Amino acid sequence: MFEDIPLWADVRAVVRHELEDGPGCHDYAHTQRVIRGAVLIAEKEKPADFQAVLFGALLHDIARPEELASGGTLCHAALGAGKAERILRAAGCADESFIRHVSDIVRTHRYRGGEAPATPEARIVFDADKLDSLGAFGVARAFYFAGRIGARIHNTEEAALGSESYSREDSAYREYLVKLRYLPDRMLTETGRLLARERAQFMERFFDELNREAQV
CATH class of the missing domain: 1.20.58.1910 (Methane Monooxygenase Hydroxylase; Chain G, domain 1)
Known part of the structure; x- marks a missing residue:
């Protein structure tokens, strides 16, 4: 799915490697369900940037391992925003506006986060994560x-x-x-x-x- 989208396969491979062996609540299977939920919502809500929704959902929990290792002292959403930027750049993304957009989606997806999602795309990923x-x-x-x-x-x-x-x-x-x-x-x-x-x-x-x- 989405193999024709530039960078998708490379970024997905990184996410799978990071999350596949994680705890069942936040493993790679959870990320897959969030992607499916985000697509389901986006089909009805018609956001301007569907690819930002996809990559935001794919990367939303990318820093879960660091949060778990810290015993919860680190926030995976805040840490994940920067990590998502680095992964996208390493995969060859040169669109800094898109990178910042995806980073914002990751940073604001957390239920207990201090910053509310500000874009339609971020609100879609927020909801898709909660649906699971x-x-x-x-x-x-x-x-x-x-x-x-x-x-x-x-x-x-x-x-x-x-x-x-x-x-x-x-x-x-x-x-x-x-x-x-x-x-x-x-x-x-x-x-x-x-x-x-x-x-x-x-x-x-x-x-x-x-x-x-x-x-x-």
Whole structure:
């Protein structure tokens, strides 16, 4: 896919090498899903620079390994913006305006970032990244993360909401209650909001069923 786009194959090879062996929540497969989500949104939103969307989605998590190695003290979005610029230049991109645009997309894609996406292309990648936290993959990723930190497989709403991040009670259900169920309202494109609502409804049904079974 997109093999006819200049630089795509070279940049993708770098990203795959950097992320393929990463943790399941933010590995190369996640990047592939974000690209697909970005394309889905862009087809409806019609951004001016579709290639910036593609490269922004491809490079959005390029500095995840550095953030993980730092124990979270480094911001992968801020660090990734500069790293994306270097990768694009090394691949032969001479369009500095395009490089800066992609860099801005990477820098502003993070949920907890301090700078909001300012362009249609950046808003599309922001939404595509958040979509992967919802729906069936959202459920899978939430349980994967909870397992990595040794959290309970499930707990009550009271226990979940009364707990801290990275604690024994930081379950997948807690992630849904404190963050994921609110994501549809925080999407920045109309298409992103519609897709997010559909996926959030699936998560609501899933956790309702989980709670029902827990009480049997």
